[in-house]
Amino acid sequence: MSDQGDYQTLIAAEGAVWSAAARDLAAKWRPDWQDMRRTRHYAVVDGRTIERLLALVQPGWRVLEIGCSSGWLSLEMARRGAHVEGVDVATEAISLAQAYAAEHPPSGSVTYRVLDINYAPLPEAHYDLIVMIGVLHHLAEVRAVLERVRAALKPNGLLYVGDPFDTPTPNALIAGALTFILPTHVRYRDKVRHLLRLRGQALERMKASIEARGLSPFEGYGRHQEPLEVIRELFQIESLHVHNAFVGYVIANLAMPEWLAVLIGRVLLPFDWLAVRLRLLKGLSYKLIARQP
Ligand SMILES: C[S@@+](CC[C@H](N)C(=O)[O-])C[C@H]1O[C@@H](n2cnc3c(N)ncnc32)[C@H](O)[C@@H]1O
DSSP states (O other): OOOHHHHHHHHHHHHHHHHHHHHHHHHHSOSSHHHHTTSHIIIIIIHHHHHHHHHHOOTTOEEEEESOTTOHHHHHHHHTTOEEEEEESOHHHHHHHHHHHHHSOOSSEEEEEEOOTTTOOOOSSOEEEEEEESOGGGOSOHHHHHHHHHHHEEEEEEEEEEEEOOOOHHHHHHHHHHHHHSOBSSOHHHHHHHHHHHGGGHHHHHHHHHTTTTSSTTTTTTGGGOHHHHHHHHSEEEEEEEEOSSHHHHHHTBOSOHHHHHHHHHHHHHHHHHHHHTTSSOOSEEEEEEEOO
């Protein structure tokens, strides 16, 4: 990105989109794992992976969470006795995180600050664990950030990453069929109308919707920089879990009470799991733990 003025405008807009998302979420759920674990996404798709991450965290560890949003995961890691820094480019999300943590101080410590990780320096050999969930695919400078992250980890320190893959056609077909059949915020009449209007473009539109293309200025920007390949090059991957072929997208779009969306998600989940296991579908998300080599 050559023009600094353009970049500053875009990254401010990126922060504004994620501030609004954090504000909307906080209107329904406290920024606390006790609440977040009950939301459809964590109750069905990612709850267990978060619990696995939390089980890794040791008292006294120095932890950095990049893209911490309203801070619930940083706070929960600090409740495990770690000293956690949460950073995010979304100013309002950071304010929410600070306010909630001030009212609910953890046994370790947690601080939050606004930071654009694309260009921010990090201390060297400082952290035991760095967490980046849903962030790499938003970055302008994936390799440069991962190089700084590697240098910021203590020798043998851990990197935890969660990020999406691109959407293959079969996943878009299944997700499209399920969101067509199940009640979503789009009325059935409009679904039929959209399908007739889009015809050949419907699949591409479904892929764009799954990948949230256009949601924020940097949405998907890091995808083309192949984050997983860069991680393979710079770190030693200890575990890689690929999952979520369609269920995450489908339940996110259901227009129904949370408990019913969770129930439907739990019914669909074994089919999703089996399809990935049998290599009938590719998982759309990965979670990995890597070590500083
Ligand atoms: C998809 S959200 C994920 C939030 C949270 N980690 C989670 O899993 O719910 C991406 C987050 O990355 C943050 N982000 C995007 N670009 C960033 C940047 N350059 N520096 C720091 N944070 C950034 C956004 O503000 C947003 O909070």
